[in-house]
Every structure is written in structure tokens, then in C-alpha cells.
Amino acid sequence: MSIVQFITSKTFLKQLALAFVAIAVLTFLMLRWLSYTTNHGKFETVPELKGKSIAVAEIELKENNLVMQIQDSANFNPKYPKFSVIDQDPPSGEKVKENRKIYLTLNPSGYRKIQVPDLRERTFRQAKPMLEALGFTIGKITYIDYLGKDEVVRLNFEGKKINAGDLLPKTSKIDIVLGNGKRP
Template identity: 65%
Template sequence: MSLIKFLKSKTFFKQLGLAIVALVIILFLTMQWLKSTTNHGEFIKVPDLKGKTLQTVEIELNDNDLVMEIQDSANYNPKYPKYSVIEQYPKAGAQVKEDRKIYLTLNPSGYRKVPVPNIVRRTFRQAKPTLETLGFNVGQVTYVDDIGKDEVISIKYKGETIEAGKLLPLTSKIDVVLGNGKRGGSN
């Protein structure tokens, strides 16, 4: 039997019809299975987690069948408690499927630490912007007898003299001891 005769025969059309019916049934069953396993049309509203502690967040996400993924600790934000959520993705109110990962950014325990620059024997006019640019605050300014007028003689943190390179938290108040332009010692 030649190929052309076979393609025109009743047997071929019966087999083709059976194959199409089987394909339609398989597709229908697959679609029904996918609907039931993917919870088609069912969504969970993402709760607002900002400012909440890690323990509270874990309970809330478990109750909503969501998964927590801690992404990073950002720069310290004093408006939020330590180790609380300061950012989340997806945002609160978004519609997601169950077992969706919610990415969290936590507030660290404090400001990151930065090395103190070497500002000894520089003028106060140079030292102040250097400290402020790095994120420090200039605290109390005192004067001692030294020939270098308005020159930084030493720097202090919480009453103790510190050296350049010491790691201090951002926004720390650094007290500055300046020269008053007078020679020290007896006249």
C-alpha cells in the first residue's frame, strides 16, 4: 500500500480521530490538575511588616502561608527598633500566591562603625567638615595653650583621648581640643 493510499484510507482517519480525542482529554485533565495544584485564582494579601520584630514577622508570615527571606541589614535607622523590618518586597497589600518569599531588610543593632580620620594638627576649619562628611558630629570645642591657633591638638570621645583610625559608630560626638595661639609653659 502506498503512502498516498494510506493517507486517504478510513484506517488513517480513525487513528487521526482517536489521537485528537486522546490529546483533547489529556489537555483537559492536565488543565484541571494545574488548577487544583496551583490554587488558580487564589491570592494572599501581603501584610504590612514594617517596624515589626523578627519573631512577630515570622508568626504573621507562617499564619498567611508565606516564606520569610532576610535580604540584608541596611544602614541603621533610629526611627525603628533594633532588628525590626524597615523594608519589604513585595510591598504590603500586594496579592501573591502561597509559599511566596517575602524579602525583608532589617534594621541593624546600631550605626556602622567608621574609622576616625587623622585631623590632629589640622585647622578646625579643615577638621570640622572632614568629621561631618564621614558622619560624625562635632561635640564640645575646648582650648588649651598651644602656639597653633585654632589647630586641632587632640580629639576625644566620651572624655577619652582617641587616636586616628579608632572605629566609632556613625553620628558619634567627637570633642575637639584646639590651640589658643599662646605659648604653653612659664613666661
């Protein structure tokens, strides 16, 4: 039997028709099963959680059949209460599937602590950008009798002397004591 005779035979055409029917039925069943298992067309709306406490956020997410995933944050935001949600992903109003993880970024209890650099015997012109680059702010500048003019003699925080290596919260106001160029 030649290939052309085999392709045009009744047996081959019958098998080909059965194969197409089987593929169509399997495709139909697979699509129905996928629609059922993935809840096709059924969505939950992500609630607005920014500024809310962890407990309130968890309750709201459970009410909407969503799962909370907490991510730590090192960036303190003074606009939000401590340990409240400052960011969420996906954002509020977005449509997501049931049991989807909603990633929450929490506000820490305060600014992170930063090590004070050693600025003794550096000029104010050198010390100021170093402190500002670390996130500190410059407070009161005072002068005392010291041979080096505009040279850092010591640093103070809230009226107390601080040393190199001390840890202070970011955005702390550091007072600087400079030399006036006169002998003590």
C-alpha cells in the first residue's frame, strides 16, 4: 500500500477524526478545570492600608481573603505612626486573586542610628558636608579659644559631649564647637 492510498483510506480518516474529537474534548475539559481551579473572573480588591497599624491591616486583609507579608523598613517616615504601614504592594484598589500575598512595608520605631565620624582637628568646611552626608543636621556653632581657626574642637548633642563612634539617630542636630584661632 502506498502512502497516498494509506492517507485516503477509510481507517486512517476515521482515526484522524477520532484524534480531533479527543483533542477537542480534552481541551474543553482542561479549560473548564482551569476556570474552576483559578477562580477565573473572581477578584478581590486590595484595601488602603497606609497609615494603619499591623493589627488593623491584618483584619482588613482577612476580610478580603488576602494574605499579609511584612517587610521591614530601615527608613523612618515621621508622617506615619510607629509600626504602621507606610507602603503596600500591590497598591490599594487593585484587583487580585483570593489568597494573594500583599507585601507591607512598616514604619520603624525611629530613625536608624548612625555612627558619628571622627572630626577632631578638621575644619568646619570639611566637617559640615561629612555630617550632612550622613543625615545629621548642623545645630549651634560656638567658638572657644583654640589655636586652630575654624577647626572642630568637639561635638555636642543635646548639651552633652559626643565622641567619634557614638551612635545617634539620623537627622540628629549636632552642635559644633570650633576654635577661634587664639591661644587658650
